[in-house]
Amino acid sequence: MSNAPITSRSTASSSAADIQPGANPRELRCSGPWLLRSVAQIEVRIDACLKEMPLPDGGELLIDAQAVTSLDTSGAWLLHRTRRDLEQGRYQVRFVGLRPEFEALLRLIATRTASATHVPQSEPGVLNRIGGKAWESLQGAFGLLSFLGANAIALVRELLQPRRIRWKSILYNLQTAGVAALPITGLLAFLLGIVIAYQGAEQLSRVGANIYIADLVGLSMVRELSPLITAIIIAGRSGSAYAAQIATMKVTEEVDALRTIGIGPLDLLVLPKVFALVIALPLLTVYTDIMGILGGMVMARAQLDVGYATFIDRLDEAVSLTSFLIGIGKAPVFAAIIALVGCYQGFQVSGSAESVGQQTTRSVVQAIFLVILADALFSIAFSWLGI
Amino acid sequence: MSADDDNAVIAEPVIEIRGLNTSFGDAVVHRDVSLEVRRGEIFALVGGSGCGKSTMLREIIMLQQPVSGSIRVFGSEVVGLSDEQALPFRRRWGVMFERGALFSSLTVTENVALVIREHTDLDPELAGEMAALKIALAGLPADAGRKYPSELSGGMRKRAALARALALDPELLLLDEPTAGLDPLSAVGIDELVRNLRDALGLTIMMVTHDLDLLWRVADRVAVLGEGRILGVGTMQELARSDDATIREYFHGPRGRGAMEQAWNRK
Numbered sequence: 001m002s003n004a005p006i007t008s009r010s011t012a013s014s015s016a017a018d019i020q021p022g023a024n025p026r027e028l029r030c031s032g033p034w035l036l037r038s039v040a041q042i043e044v045r046i047d048a049c050l051k052e053m054p055l056p057d058g059g060e061l062l063i064d065a066q067a068v069t070s071l072d073t074s075g076a077w078l079l080h081r082t083r084r085d086l087e088q089g090r091y092q093v094r095f096v097g098l099r100p101e102f103e104a105l106l107r108l109i110a111t112r113t114a115s116a117t118h119v120p121q122s123e124p125g126v127l128n129r130i131g132g133k134a135w136e137s138l139q140g141a142f143g144l145l146s147f148l149g150a151n152a153i154a155l156v157r158e159l160l161q162p163r164r165i166r167w168k169s170i171l172y173n174l175q176t177a178g179v180a181a182l183p184i185t186g187l188l189a190f191l192l193g194i195v196i197a198y199q200g201a202e203q204l205s206r207v208g209a210n211i212y213i214a215d216l217v218g219l220s221m222v223r224e225l226s227p228l229i230t231a232i233i234i235a236g237r238s239g240s241a242y243a244a245q246i247a248t249m250k251v252t253e254e255v256d257a258l259r260t261i262g263i264g265p266l267d268l269l270v271l272p273k274v275f276a277l278v279i280a281l282p283l284l285t286v287y288t289d290i291m292g293i294l295g296g297m298v299m300a301r302a303q304l305d306v307g308y309a310t311f312i313d314r315l316d317e318a319v320s321l322t323s324f325l326i327g328i329g330k331a332p333v334f335a336a337i338i339a340l341v342g343c344y345q346g347f348q349v350s351g352s353a354e355s356v357g358q359q360t361t362r363s364v365v366q367a368i369f370l371v372i373l374a375d376a377l378f379s380i381a382f383s384w385l386g387i
Numbered sequence: 388m389s390a391d392d393d394n395a396v397i398a399e400p401v402i403e404i405r406g407l408n409t410s411f412g413d414a415v416v417h418r419d420v421s422l423e424v425r426r427g428e429i430f431a432l433v434g435g436s437g438c439g440k441s442t443m444l445r446e447i448i449m450l451q452q453p454v455s456g457s458i459r460v461f462g463s464e465v466v467g468l469s470d471e472q473a474l475p476f477r478r479r480w481g482v483m484f485e486r487g488a489l490f491s492s493l494t495v496t497e498n499v500a501l502v503i504r505e506h507t508d509l510d511p512e513l514a515g516e517m518a519a520l521k522i523a524l525a526g527l528p529a530d531a532g533r534k535y536p537s538e539l540s541g542g543m544r545k546r547a548a549l550a551r552a553l554a555l556d557p558e559l560l561l562l563d564e565p566t567a568g569l570d571p572l573s574a575v576g577i578d579e580l581v582r583n584l585r586d587a588l589g590l591t592i593m594m595v596t597h598d599l600d601l602l603w604r605v606a607d608r609v610a611v612l613g614e615g616r617i618l619g620v621g622t623m624q625e626l627a628r629s630d631d632a633t634i635r636e637y638f639h640g641p642r643g644r645g646a647m648e649q650a651w652n653r654k
Contacts, residue, residue, distance in 0.1 A: 036556050039517065040509050072556035073588065077520045101589065108587040113523040251491075251537075351537030354492030 017042050017075070019082075021053045022064055028053070031067035034075025042078055058090045066097030076102070076109045140348075147344045151274070154266040169272035170279075177238040177273075178280030182287065185233050189288035192229060193217055193295025201303040210304040214314035217296030222319050222327045226288040228375055231334035234281060235367040239342035242273055243363035246346025247356040255347075265347075274339040281335035282328050289327065322387060330378055334371045341367040398426040399462070401559055401591045402447060407456035409442060416442050417453070418615035429585055429592045429605050433637070434612035440595040441485070443612070444563055447593075448482055449473050460559070478506055480559040481552030485567060487544040489536040495522060495547045496532035502554035518554070525550035526580055542573035549580070560584070562594035566601050578604045599638075599646035611637065 017032035019042065028049065034042060055061075063083070071079075083093045098106065124132070158164050200216040246269055249255050255265050293315065300306040306314075345363035349355050402424040409417040416439035424430040432440045445451040447458055449465055458465050460476055468476075489498050499518035503509060509517065522532050525546040536544055545565065552560060565581065566574040582605045584590050596602065602609055603623055611618040611626065613633045619626050627638050 036503070036517070037507055040507075040513060043513060073520060073524060073553070074517050074556060077517070101587075105587040108583060109520070109524070112526070113520060352491035352535060 017045075019045050019049050021049060022062070025054060026060060027062045027064055029064045029067065030079070031069075033070040034068055034078065035070060035072050036074040039074045039078055042075070046078065046082055055091075060092045060094060061086060063093060063095050064097050065095055065102070068098070068102065071102045071105060073105065073109060076105045077113070079106060080109045080113065143348065144341070144344055147347070148340060151266055151270060151340065154264060154271055158267065158271060164267060165275075166268060166272050169268065170275045173273050173276030174280055176241075177234065177277055178284060181234060181237055181280075181284060184237070185230050185284055185288050186291045188229060188233060189221070189226060189291040190295040192225060193221060193292035193297075194299045196220060196225070196292075197296040197299030198303065201299065205304055210300075210306055211310065211314050213296065213300045213304055213306055214311050215318035217300070218293060218315045218319040219323060221292035221296070222289050223323045224327070224375075226292050227285045227327050227330045227334065228371070230281060230284050230288045230331070231338065231371045232368055234277070234284070234335070235338045235342075235371060236364055238273075238277065239338045239367045240360050240364045242339065242342035243346040243360045244356060245269075246343055247349035247359050250347060250349050251351055251353075251356065270339070270343040273343060274336055277335040277339045278332045281338075282331040285328055285331040289324070326378075326382065326387065330375065333374055333378075337370045337374060338367045341370060398428070400424060400459075401426050401461060402593060403457075403459040403462075404443075404447075405457045405459075407443070407446070407458065408454045409439065409446065409451075410454055415615050417456075420456070420612075420615075420617055422610055422617060422620070424591060424593050425608075426591050427585070427589055428607040429581065429594070431602055431606035431609045432593070432595045432612060433597065433602065433609060434618075435637075438612050439615070440612055441563055444561055444593075444595050448480070448561060449476070478555055479557055480561060481555065481557035483545075483548045483552040483560070483562045483565060485563040487536065487548035489544060489547055489551065491536050494533055494535055495527070495539070495550070498536070498547065499551050499554050502551060506555055518550075521550040521553045522547070524553060524584075526576055542569050542576075545569060545573075545577065546580075549577075553584070556588070558589075558591060560590050560592045562592065562596075564596055564598075565594055566596065566598045571600075574598065574601065575604075577601075581605050603646050 017030075017034050017038045019028060019030045021027070022029040032038075063079070065079070068075075079095075083095075086093050095103070095106070197213055197217050200213055201210075204210055204212055204216070246255070249269070255269075258265050258268060297308055297311050300311055301308065342363045345359040345366065349359050400423045402422070404420060404422040407417045407420040407422075409415075420443070422443075432443065434440050442451065446453050447460065447465070449468060453466060456466070461479065463476075465473070465476060489495070490501070493501065496515060496518045499521050500511070500514045503514045503517050504511070507514070519529065519532055523529065527543060527546050527550065531539065531543060531547065536547065539547060545568075549562075549565070552562075562581070566577050569577065578601055581592060581594075585592055594601075594606075606623065608621060609623055609626055610620045611631075611634050618631050619629050619634050621629075623638075626634055629635065629638075
């Protein structure tokens with residue numbers, strides 16, 4: 001029973017909605033339920049009816065709506081539109097037999113929709129879209145640069161007035177981006193150490209150079225892999241969180257609220273994150289260095305019979321202080337990239353829920369891309385310097 | 388009020404609430420509440436903040452389950468229905484949320500057309516035309532249809548939300564704070580719109596509101612919710628004469644008196 005129609009406007013007889021030429025050539029006859037669910041077929045019927053009807057030139061037309069059993073706004077709109085179209089064709093249109101409540105509805109539609117027209121949006125062409133994308137990327141690059149500049153200014157201002165540095169916020173970010181990331185970064189570095197040692201063991205044992213496993217694991221972890229893997233995990237973990245947090249705050253106008261209170265959004269939302277990550281990432285990298293080498297040691301003993309003591313002795317000779325510092329030195333640069341890109345993408349949100357997701361994704365992809373690019377540039381620079 | 392005379396022959400109830408109990412943990416929100424909304428009337432639910440008005444609305448539209456009690460809509464029980472069973476009900480009512488709840492990644496036209504296309508087999512063109520009609524009915528200018536919700540003012544967003552609620556020509560319209568956060572002029576616009584829609588479409592409208600002007604202008608019957616129960620139900624005139632302390636405070640406070648005097652002056 002729940003679906004039983006109750007209202008007068010939906011007590012539809014089973015007959016379908018229709019419009020037909022009437023008894024005389026100046027008459028149209030409507031019947032049935034003119035409701036939203038049947039507007040598609042009514043529209044077809046209206047076109048057919050007007051085509052098959054030998055319409056006289058001008059003069060008065062009658063629309064007999066006595067047999068209309070129910071009418072909602074959609075049906076009334078079609079009635080109104082038919083009348084409007086006919087009146088544009090120099091006819092005077094009069095409705096007869098329309099129930100008073102339907103007439104009231106039709107009047108409401110007529111007064112409310114004087115300007116209602118649906119203009120379908122045109123799709124842009126291929127060239128247009130390519131140009132649009134190119135322009136967008138260019139603007140994105142400039143945007144990131146100017147964001148960097150704005151942050152540099154804010155940073156200088158904070159350094160001149162150290163009172164303005166938000167220590168509490170920095171400590172909080174150190175906790176969430178640094179301490180809380182210890183388990184996952186440690187585990188992944190340990191596993192990475194195992195994988196490298198396992199791959200190396202095969203080759204080294206063939207030439208009987210088992211002891212060089214310490215060189216392989218130590219150098220690759222400390223110089224390259226450990227800073228990189230840590231940066232990538234943090235980009236996925238914290239960069240995305242920064243973007244989503246700032247994007248949501250922007251959508252809910254919290255960023256504007258900060259501005260009106262007189263707190264610079266960069267001072268509160270961006271710089272503490274950058275500071276915290278620039279401190280946390282090198283520390284995390286030291287930690288992942290250790291965890292990765294531990295993984296390699298475990299594997300070296302299991303596969304190559306290189307004991308822990310031998311391994312550590314060899315490590316001392318293999319990994320120079322320079323290598324270690326190069327690895328650690330890259331981390332602050334990576335940290336700045338991750339934090340700035342994450343925050344920048346957050347500020348680029350356009351106000352919809354979908355765009356929050358888009359910017360978050362973009363922050364991670366861009367941060368990882370830029371981190372790897374920076375790493376490559378470091379390698380080139382170091383090989384030039386001969387380090 | 389003239390609408391009261393029309394209801395002299397008591398119409399069948401569209402919403403019928405019996406013995407409703409709701410609580411969140413230890414906090415009791417509704418204690419054995421019973422309520423009836425009749426066909427064709429504009430029914431308003433009022434009460435202080437946090438008294439469970441919106442909760443009741445959410446229970447009627449099956450977004451929340453009461454602890455016990457019965458809620459009948461269009462003559463059938465809605466408590467404990469599955470999503471599939473709820474679908475026929477959801478097609479017959481339109482809901483407007485307090486903050487609009489428009490889909491932010493769609494334009495206004497797309498917001499309305501989404502509902503129409505989901506429940507009918509209209510082609511995109513005709514669905515777009517129907518959406519434009521509802522947008523015009525809600526009193527928005529034609530170019531508002533192409534805008535995204537974030538580009539609209541608060542009042543326009545409310546109207547767009549109303550347009551979406553009207554998308555399927557519902558029999559029952561549930562409005563949560565239709566005028567909250569609007570300037571007086573826009574609020575009057577919404578008043579008139581609500582009354583026009585009821586008169587022209589024969590809608591039943593249930594709203595939750597704080598707006599005393601709206602109550603005096605359009606509500607046929609009003610229920611006052613407080614202390615977990617219904618403190619009084621009736622026309623505004625009846626409630627204004629009530630002896631209940633909370634109701635008196637509500638209607639005879641400084642703001643209530645102003646709205647009442649205005650209402651009397653209009654007569």
